[in-house]
Amino acid sequence: MEREDSREMYNDIDFDKIDINAKPPAQEPDRQYYYIAKCRGWVQEFEQKNGRRPCFFTQTFGCQMNAKDSEKLAGILSEIGYRESESEEADLVLYNTCTVRENANTRVYGRIGYLGNLKKRKNREMKIVLCGCMMQEGHVVEKIRKSYPFVDLIFGTHNIYKLAELLYRSLNSQRMVVEVQEDAERIVEELPSELKFGFKAGVNIMYGCNNFCSYCIVPYVRGRERSRKPEDIVSEIETLAAQGVTEVMLLGQNVNSYGKTLAEPVSFAQLLRRAEQIPGLKRIRFMTPHPKDLSDELIEVMSRSDKICRHVHLPVQSGSSRLLAKMNRHYTKEDYIALTERIRAAMPDAAITTDIIVGFPGETEEDFQDTLDVVRRVKFSSAYTFLYSPRTGTPAAAMPDQVPEEIAKERFGRLVAEVQKTSAEFARRAEGSCREVLVEEEASSGLVTGRLSDNLLVHFPGDKALLGRYVQVKLTECRGFYYLGELQPDGPCPKES
Numbered sequence: 001m002e003r004e005d006s007r008e009m010y011n012d013i014d015f016d017k018i019d020i021n022a023k024p025p026a027q028e029p030d031r032q033y034y035y036i037a038k039c040r041g042w043v044q045e046f047e048q049k050n051g052r053r054p055c056f057f058t059q060t061f062g063c064q065m066n067a068k069d070s071e072k073l074a075g076i077l078s079e080i081g082y083r084e085s086e087s088e089e090a091d092l093v094l095y096n097t098c099t100v101r102e103n104a105n106t107r108v109y110g111r112i113g114y115l116g117n118l119k120k121r122k123n124r125e126m127k128i129v130l131c132g133c134m135m136q137e138g139h140v141v142e143k144i145r146k147s148y149p150f151v152d153l154i155f156g157t158h159n160i161y162k163l164a165e166l167l168y169r170s171l172n173s174q175r176m177v178v179e180v181q182e183d184a185e186r187i188v189e190e191l192p193s194e195l196k197f198g199f200k201a202g203v204n205i206m207y208g209c210n211n212f213c214s215y216c217i218v219p220y221v222r223g224r225e226r227s228r229k230p231e232d233i234v235s236e237i238e239t240l241a242a243q244g245v246t247e248v249m250l251l252g253q254n255v256n257s258y259g260k261t262l263a264e265p266v267s268f269a270q271l272l273r274r275a276e277q278i279p280g281l282k283r284i285r286f287m288t289p290h291p292k293d294l295s296d297e298l299i300e301v302m303s304r305s306d307k308i309c310r311h312v313h314l315p316v317q318s319g320s321s322r323l324l325a326k327m328n329r330h331y332t333k334e335d336y337i338a339l340t341e342r343i344r345a346a347m348p349d350a351a352i353t354t355d356i357i358v359g360f361p362g363e364t365e366e367d368f369q370d371t372l373d374v375v376r377r378v379k380f381s382s383a384y385t386f387l388y389s390p391r392t393g394t395p396a397a398a399m400p401d402q403v404p405e406e407i408a409k410e411r412f413g414r415l416v417a418e419v420q421k422t423s424a425e426f427a428r429r430a431e432g433s434c435r436e437v438l439v440e441e442e443a444s445s446g447l448v449t450g451r452l453s454d455n456l457l458v459h460f461p462g463d464k465a466l467l468g469r470y471v472q473v474k475l476t477e478c479r480g481f482y483y484l485g486e487l488q489p490d491g492p493c494p495k496e497s
């Protein structure tokens with residue numbers, strides 16, 4: 001059966017008509033529809049017994065891919081009949097975990113301990129569910145089995161589509177249910193998904209990563225690179241646009257290698273061209289391109305487009321060519337700077353942001369000076385800076401010359417100070433001007449937050465009636481990496497503002 005047909009089918013599914021006394025179908029996604037129906041039966045019983053529907057709480061750690069997965073998980077739980085709760089005092093608590101750095105793991109362990117207490121004191125029937133990248137690591141699952149036996153259900157990144165089936169097993173078992181798959185057997189997509197914001201959405205264009213940067217755990221926990229077919233992506237965006245979404249973020253660990261392994265190869269730039277044609281869409285963003293293969297074709301498509309946002313998040317990781325080679329990044333300091341110059345030449349107003357790791361094994365003061373030099377020369381509009389964190393099983397974790405923590409922390413402080421200087425410089429350029437923003441959130445005390453095409457934020461007086469709207473805002477005051485502003489009357493900005 002064609003995927004397209006199946007998606008149509010999902011919208012038409014009448015879960016009450018599924019025979020839950022029959023044997024479970026072997027085919028996906030029918031098998032999951034069957035288990036959703038079975039779980040709905042359980043929810044009905046719960047409601048009769050307790051006089052209310054059960055509620056769930058999710059917390060997502062990590063990147064946009066995990067955020068997207070959580071929307072799918074929440075979609076399945078809602079379809080089953082759970083209500084979403086704002087608090088962890090819920091009937092089901094799900095943590096979608098990240099393991100990219102050790103501190104992500106530490107936070108999760110802390111939260112599980114807290115949940116254990118909550119379960120003991122307040123609700124012994126509470127289901128504690130852990131999934132995501134951390135669960136793909138055998139040593140993590142071992143630790144949870146030993147130290148947190150009150151956890152009910154564990155699954156990994158490759159079988160999130162099976163939530164209903166696994167939950168049904170857990171609801172009928174007193175023991176911990178664990179199902180972690182080594183690799184993605186298939187992509188199952190014709191399942192419900194919930195949108196965190198009604199007007200913007202992430203769209204997976206590919207899964208996994210083949211780059212094996214020597215410090216990074218992602219290829220081990222997310223598996224090999226798999227691109228979705230362009231027609232599936234376009235049809236998902238069309239559906240989203242029809243529901244009122246005006247901004248999409250195309251997601252992949254290395255979007256530049258999108259489409260290379262498809263039966264009919266398509267480049268990322270070609271995919272962007274197709275996305276641009278979709279009516280109703282106003283903004284297109286993407287994350288993350290890899291500097292080693294960001295093509296001139298992509299720069300050209302971006303520069304000609306009035307929908308693709310003026311923002312390139314281009315992780316540099318280090319400014320030292322010597323370290324970049326050890327990191328397996330496949331570019332040099334000079335390549336990186338030349339690439340940013342090409343981007344700036346084509347789009348002078350574009351923001352370039354980055355990720356930087358400090359304290360990679362063997363990093364000397366000279367290597368670090370190269371990183372500072374790149375920051376000064378490229379003038380990033382912002383940078384996520386990370387202390388190197390050894391990840392079990394990655395080549396870098398076994399490298400000699402691990403940098404002592406005090407040295408790494410001292411460099412980290414100097415790097416952050418340098419980044420703040422260049423980001424303030426970037427933001428100041430637009431101070432006093434008038435820009436179109438998408439109003440995304442209510443900030444505190446009568447303020448709302450809007451996002452500019454270049455990803456900077458502006459807070460200005462307004463209320464929730466503005467959420468999801470595109471409005472003109474005068475950027476009256478630059479506060480380092482964000483602005484304070486004033487809403488302009490309807491219509492375009494005055495020329496001289």
Ligand code: SAH
Pocket residue numbers: 100101215216217218252253254288289290315317355356357386387388389390391
């Ligand atoms: N696919 C993206 C990034 C994914 S992880 C890319 O290639 O750019 C997000 C960021 O976490 C990375 O860019 C890197 O800066 C950081 N990171 C990854 N592994 C890390 C580690 N072991 N220690 C510290 N930072 C790390």
Ligand code: SF4
Pocket residue numbers: 209210211212213216217218219253254290
């Ligand atoms: Fe990790 Fe490198 Fe893949 Fe990014 S490209 S996810 S840093 S291995």
Ligand code: F3S
Pocket residue numbers: 061062063064065066097098099100133134218221222
């Ligand atoms: Fe973390 Fe997994 Fe993303 S390890 S950064 S949540 S892909």
